[in-house]
Amino acid sequence: MTLTRPRRSVFHGFVFPLLFCIAATAAAQNNKLAIPPSGVIGFDQAMLVPDYWIARAPSPDKVLMSRQQIDDLNARTFAADPAMHDLAKVGPALSREQVLLWLKDAAEPLTKPLVDAAGNAIPKAAMEAIEANIGADRIPATTPTRYGLSVRRAQLRTYPTSLQAFPSKDLLDFESFQGGTLFPGDPVVVAHASADGQWLLVLSEQAPAWVARADIAEGAAAEVFAYAGKQPFRVVTGDKVRTVFTPEAPEVSELQLDMGVRVPLARLAEGEPVNGQGSYVSWTVDLPVRREDGSLAFKAALLQKIKDTSPEYLPLTKANIIRQGFKFLGERYGWGHLYNARDCSGFTGEVYRSMGIILPPNSGAQGRSPALQQRVFSASDSHQARVEAVLAAQVGDLVVVPGHVLMILGQVNGEPYVMQDVPYAVFRDPAGKVRMTKLNQVSVTPLLPLLADEQHLYVDAMTSLVHVVAR
Known part of the structure; x- marks a missing residue:
């Protein structure tokens, strides 16, 4: 067999020419946004808390999809999406x-x-x-x-x-x-x-x-x-949590559980010690383990009740989309989930997974999934049409460009902002010079000024605008 190189469809991130990969963030479409010392155009420290954006979202606590609607969407995704x-x-x-x-x-x-x-x-x-x-x-x-x-x-x-x-x-x-x-x-x-x-x-x-x-x-x-169907269960709603340390059961000791992971509760008597420790201040969860012969078994572990988990998937609301996204703010970029982190599509996927929605595993697939409602763009779409579409986008909509996906966060003075997990911020300064700021993390940036390369704005490179919540 010929040695092979990874197909980009397997990855949770960048796809197209490498210039797109490196240039995938903030830019300046015009000079009205200030460039602070951070080097990220249009950025203000007040933007770093979720409440800033929740206050700007219309009807932030309205439930956008019922649990049955989400289950139906997931069923369509598995039935129709080749990814x-x-x-x-x-x-x-x-x-x-x-x-x-x-x-x-x-x-x-x-x-x-x-x-x-x-x-x-x-x-x-x-x-x-x-x-x-x-x-x-x-x-x-x-x-x-x-x-x-x-x-x-x-x-x-x-x-x-x-x-x-x-x-x-x-x-x-x-x-x-x-x-x-x-x-x-x-x-x-x-x-x-x-x-x-x-x-x-x-x-x-x-x-x-x-x-x-x-x-x-x-x-x-x-x-x-x-x-996957065992009940009752807990859903991890933090960016990542770990089970309690236990020398008695090293295979489930300090086991990391990332956002959206669903773990069933073990059927043990209330108050029964677990792995040498009392259980009354923790959830006792049932985790898969590997026996010496490679076969499957299950073992109880403790997950502290104070940790960020929920007895159900979170309600799908704009406020929860924002809150969940901000739990990753500042996490290092990790191609394909390297560095104990995630990349652009891993970020969007796990935010939605905490609310029970399963998204395809990479940016390209998220942008063309037949199960999701989307506005597809081609060379025939004008710059103005693209800008109007972005201005009409709602919190949680996904902006897809070749090799990258960004999530709509809200607007400030008519400027749409996004959250994205990305290596660089690239933009033109007031003198028209292309400027590149290293981010390499989950970030908050404006959208319209973004440069996909030294000549093209993100909005003009946009291939689709995905409405995870159907309109």
Whole structure:
């Protein structure tokens, strides 16, 4: 099998030419917005709290979609969106042809050399070793379908390797083999094992990818799929929370749970000690763990009641969209969820996931999902038409440009503002000079002044404006 390069569709972020990636933020369409010492045009310290924006949102506490409407939307997403995979519909057996197709979908042929984290060229021998580890010649004609649950926040890889590779020494924020993330309790179909036995090719709800074998516990289909439906449960509504430290059960000790993760409560008697600790000030949650033989089991862990969780998904309101977005403010940008963080589409996806809405896993898919209502733009749309559409956008709408997605936050003096997880702020200063400010984090910026490259505004590069909440 030819060694491959990750398909951009697997990633949670930037897609198009690299200039788009680097130039994806704030700019200056005109000179009426001030440039403060922060280097971010139109920014004011008062903008850094959610209440500032909630006060500007019309009917901020109005529930925009009922739980049934959200469930129906999620069902349409899995039924109609090619970027999503309904694992329950995978057949009882996998053919060699199907597994090879998933291998191909996970990555595409390498066309450029890569460097390591020190900026040194990765030797050809290392690439050949990765290629050999794929083990495509070991795939049988047919194999029974296997299932599993992720037991921790696990990296999805486009190759069976932990080797980090980058396009160049100047682009160390964009790891070439990173393909996304699984969260604790995420289901997968297990399709194939690497030659060294340390990696599994899995199909997640996002895409086919490789994951470390140690991160997956395998179990029967009924057991795997039942986990997501267990009740009662808690939903993580903070940016990330951790279970209580416990030396008695290291596999569930300080386990990170990211925003939107849903964990069932364990059925233990009230007040019963858990892992050497009293449980009355904590929720006792039931988490998947991996036995020594790789099989699936479940273990109770404590999640402090003071932590940011909810007994249900949050109501879908403009106020909650804003509050949830601000919980990530200042978090470092993480391509494909690297650096224990997330990228642009990971940010938008997890904000909505805390309210029960499942978005496709990358910016391009979010911008063209057939399950979502959207205004699509082409070269025939004028600048004025695009500006009018943006000015009419509501809190939580998604602005999609090639390789990037931004979320509408509100308006200040008629200027639309967005939240976005992005590397740079690029704009023209009052003298007309292009200026680039390093952000590399979840940020608040104006939208209309944004430059997608040195000549084109974001609004003129916009491919779609997505209304997650149907109009």
